[in-house]
Amino acid sequence: MSEKYSSTQIENALQQLNLSSSMPWRIQQDKLHREFKFADFIAAFGFMSQVALLAQAADHHPEWSNVYNKVVIDLTTHDAGGISKKDFDLALAITALA
Numbered sequence: 001m002s003e004k005y006s007s008t009q010i011e012n013a014l015q016q017l018n019l020s021s022s023m024p025w026r027i028q029q030d031k032l033h034r035e036f037k038f039a040d041f042i043a044a045f046g047f048m049s050q051v052a053l054l055a056q057a058a059d060h061h062p063e064w065s066n067v068y069n070k071v072v073i074d075l076t077t078h079d080a081g082g083i084s085k086k087d088f089d090l091a092l093a094i095t096a097l098a
Contacts, residue, residue: 002077002084013088021095031063032075032087036098044069047097054093060086062094 005013010027018024025034038044044066051073055061063074073094075087 002080002086004077004080004082005084010083013085017088017091017095023098025091025095027083028074030076030082032083032091034073034091034094036071036073038069038071041068044071047071050097051094054097055090058086058090058093060090062090 014025014027014032023034023036025032027033036044036047038047048064048066048071051062051064060075060077063076065072075091076082077084077086080086
């Protein structure tokens with residue numbers, strides 16, 4: 001089971017995560033949140049398929065939605081009761097895909 005990060009740990013991990021990202025992740029409703037925009041639906045769906053493979057390999061699945069060319073991802077570790085290292089690890093992998 002993953003351990004829930006403290007607010008200081010979240011702040012530090014969020015700064016590290018966003019160092020190399022032009023569109024930063026942020027905390028929204030106690031979840032790690034980011035919106036992605038693509039050229040069209042096919043590009044957005046392809047991205048979601050790649051993320052699904054990463055998530056399955058990590059055994060950590062996002063809360064997400066897709067409308068046409070937009071993908072919204074929220075990450076939280078339910079069994080930890082909040083944001084954990086697993087969320088930041090998956091966010092880093094997702095960022096590398098985008």
